[in-house]
Amino acid sequence: MITIERVTKRYGETYALRDVSLHIPKGRITGIIGYSGAGKSTLLRLMNGLERPTTGRVIVDGVDVTTLSRRALQQKRQSIGMIFQQFALLSTKTVAANVAFALRCAGVPKEQHPKRVAELLELVGLSDRANHYPSELSGGQKQRVGIARALANDPDVLLCDEATSALDPTTTASILQLLQTLQQSLGLTIVLITHELDVIRAICDDVVVMEDGRIIERSDVYDLFACPATELSQTFVREARGLNDVTRLPKHANGTRLLLTFTGPEAYEPIVSDTTETFGPGLAILGGHILTIQNRPLGTLLVEWTGPKECEGVLIDALRQRVTEVEVLSHERLIP
Numbered sequence: 333m334i335t336i337e338r339v340t341k342r343y344g345e346t347y348a349l350r351d352v353s354l355h356i357p358k359g360r361i362t363g364i365i366g367y368s369g370a371g372k373s374t375l376l377r378l379m380n381g382l383e384r385p386t387t388g389r390v391i392v393d394g395v396d397v398t399t400l401s402r403r404a405l406q407q408k409r410q411s412i413g414m415i416f417q418q419f420a421l422l423s424t425k426t427v428a429a430n431v432a433f434a435l436r437c438a439g440v441p442k443e444q445h446p447k448r449v450a451e452l453l454e455l456v457g458l459s460d461r462a463n464h465y466p467s468e469l470s471g472g473q474k475q476r477v478g479i480a481r482a483l484a485n486d487p488d489v490l491l492c493d494e495a496t497s498a499l500d501p502t503t504t505a506s507i508l509q510l511l512q513t514l515q516q517s518l519g520l521t522i523v524l525i526t527h528e529l530d531v532i533r534a535i536c537d538d539v540v541v542m543e544d545g546r547i548i549e550r551s552d553v554y555d556l557f558a559c560p561a562t563e564l565s566q567t568f569v570r571e572a573r574g575l576n577d578v579t580r581l582p583k584h585a586n587g588t589r590l591l592l593t594f595t596g597p598e599a600y601e602p603i604v605s606d607t608t609e610t611f612g613p614g615l616a617i618l619g620g621h622i623l624t625i626q627n628r629p630l631g632t633l634l635v636e637w638t639g640p641k642e643c644e645g646v647l648i649d650a651l652r653q654r655v656t657e658v659e660v661l662s663h664e665r666l667i668p
């Protein structure tokens with residue numbers, strides 16, 4: 333659907349993007365994650381022609397948007413909707429008038445506006461707010477107006493730049509749910525920027541990790557969680573799996589702390605009791621949880637072995653036969 337070919341974008345001396353190539357497949361939700369300044373928004377603005385690359389090509393649905401005339405580009409942009417973190421609504425216009433304004437920009441004949449506005453507000457669940465002003469809406473409702481407005485052109489692609497970053501977790505979940513429903517019912521291709529892996533986990537199919545103007549990793553979302561390849565994605569995934577604090581949790585002086593990862597049916601096997609049977613007592617369970625990613629479980633179990641030291645190597649080998657991954661965690665602090 334969208335192909336970025338060897339794109340570099342420079343602002344004066346600053347490189348926002350460095351030799352970036354990427355294909356965004358049709359009808360999927362692709363998440364782009366990275367720290368501030370990584371180049372995410374620049375990449376998104378190139379996709380709808382708001383920016384032109386310094387070098388390289390951007391091809392949207394077979395058309396090279398980097399060579400289009402202003403007029404042709406404007407036309408092309410009608411097939412791409414965009415929503416923003418700060419909603420960007422017109423504060424002096426009602427909800428209905430905000431959406432009607434987008435219809436007018438899209439060249440929809442005026443007599444069709446009332447019906448189309450009603451349809452779009454229905455789609456985003458805001459029919460009862462048509463005559464309210466943006467200042468009378470919650471953040472989640474404002475973003476729903478933003479989505480209705482972005483859909484006014486009947487676009488094939490929806491670009492979302494930190495669309496939920498200003499919202500609380502519950503409202504974020506409802507907006508993400510709405511995006512997913514719209515993606516399925518309208519067959520949209522969605523590209524979504526975020527700095528939260530939880531947003532990616534909730535609705536994305538694919539994920540792109542950016543750092544310092546480059547794409548450093550691209551993966552199916554489940555695979556990124558199960559085996560993150562780069563240091564940056566490992567940091568994100570450890571955070572999302574609640575593991576960043578684990579090394580600070582004190583451990584027994586003679587204990588060995590192990591992190592077990594489960595990705596399949598082995599999660600249902602009695603691994604801990606089997607271990608006790610073979611190696612005797614000594615495996616303490618410190619914590620565990622399961623994340624659901626793309627309807628598949630990703631299990632985390634944190635254990636500490638305080639049994640005989642000489643059994644440790646064999647125990648770890650035995651566990652490695654049974655679970656997807658066993659990581660021996662290094663430690664900062666010991667229990668006094």
Ligand SMILES: Nc1ncnc2c1ncn2[C@@H]1O[C@H](COP(=O)(O)OP(=O)(O)OP(=O)(O)O)[C@@H](O)[C@H]1O
Nearest residue numbers: 343346347348366367368369370371372373374375
């Ligand atoms: N119009 C501009 N003029 C000059 N520099 C810019 C411009 N737009 C972006 N940059 C620079 O390009 C780099 C990438 O910016 P970009 O906005 O794409 O990052 P981002 O990943 O979206 O960050 P954030 O998460 O903070 O939104 C930054 O160093 C930024 O300062």
Ligand SMILES: [Mg+2]
Nearest residue numbers: 372373374493
């Ligand atoms: Mg940005």
